[in-house]
Amino acid sequence: MSEGIDFKDIQRRMDGAIAAFKSDLASLRTGRASSNLLDVVQVEAYGSKMPLNQVANVTVPEPRMISVSVWDKQMVGAVDRAIREANLGFNPIVDGQNLRIPLPELNEERRKELVKVAHTYAENAKVAVRHVRRDGMDDLKKAEKDGDISQDDQRRDSDRVQKMTDEVITEVDRLLADKEKEIMQV
Known part of the structure; x- marks a missing residue:
């Protein structure tokens, strides 16, 4: 592992964004x-x-x-x-x-409103994850500039941060799809 960035910290912060997103979704009512x-x-x-x-x-x-x-x-x-x-x-x-x-029975219009709210929560989670990625990438660029890591290490670590980001974004999309299905179920 290079001395550029702490991948555990990046993973912890991304997991925090997922946890906050799950909490937001739990606050949306279904039936x-x-x-x-x-x-x-x-x-x-x-x-x-x-x-x-x-x-x-x-x-x-x-x-x-x-x-x-x-x-x-x-x-x-x-x-x-x-x-x-x-x-x-x-x-x-x-x-x-x-x-x-x-709790009144959810009508179609209210269900669609709740889906929009869920999408807003998902976008907020994705933005949080992208901020973590940006911080990681900035740390890598700084480490390369300071001579702490080589250009090859910087590229490899950047790819790793991007892969972590993609995995978390996919998880957010999966959770959103599950919640959307739950909300729209009559």
Whole structure:
């Protein structure tokens, strides 16, 4: 291995982009309720934005219902507002310190919107991977310029970084196709 760049670090950063993409996809609802659907909700609480799971408990009592138990009575309004403003298509029903969120059946138009959101998440993941590739390539060029590695090593390592990038992009495309199929399934 050359002294140009750390391939393990590049792989770790690319794996991080995949993990973030998987998390984003998990927050997209298909036909069933999941506590992950509310992971993207940020609540204005105590002077700052906080993830919903830090101010409430999210459970799934039924296949088409999400229950949110807010810990602080004064936060119920903020949680309700945050869920409505998250643009997830949910209409929470406030019941004391609890919010019930019925999941309506997905219509064709909403399914297509969710597919577009999934494509946006995929593009963001690809951009993150390309940034990692660019950083790796820049490090290789700098190492060659500084005389740490030869031109042949630089070319070989560049090909390796490109191959890693291609593999991760293919994985993003595969995950997107699976999620798209899941969303469009009636």
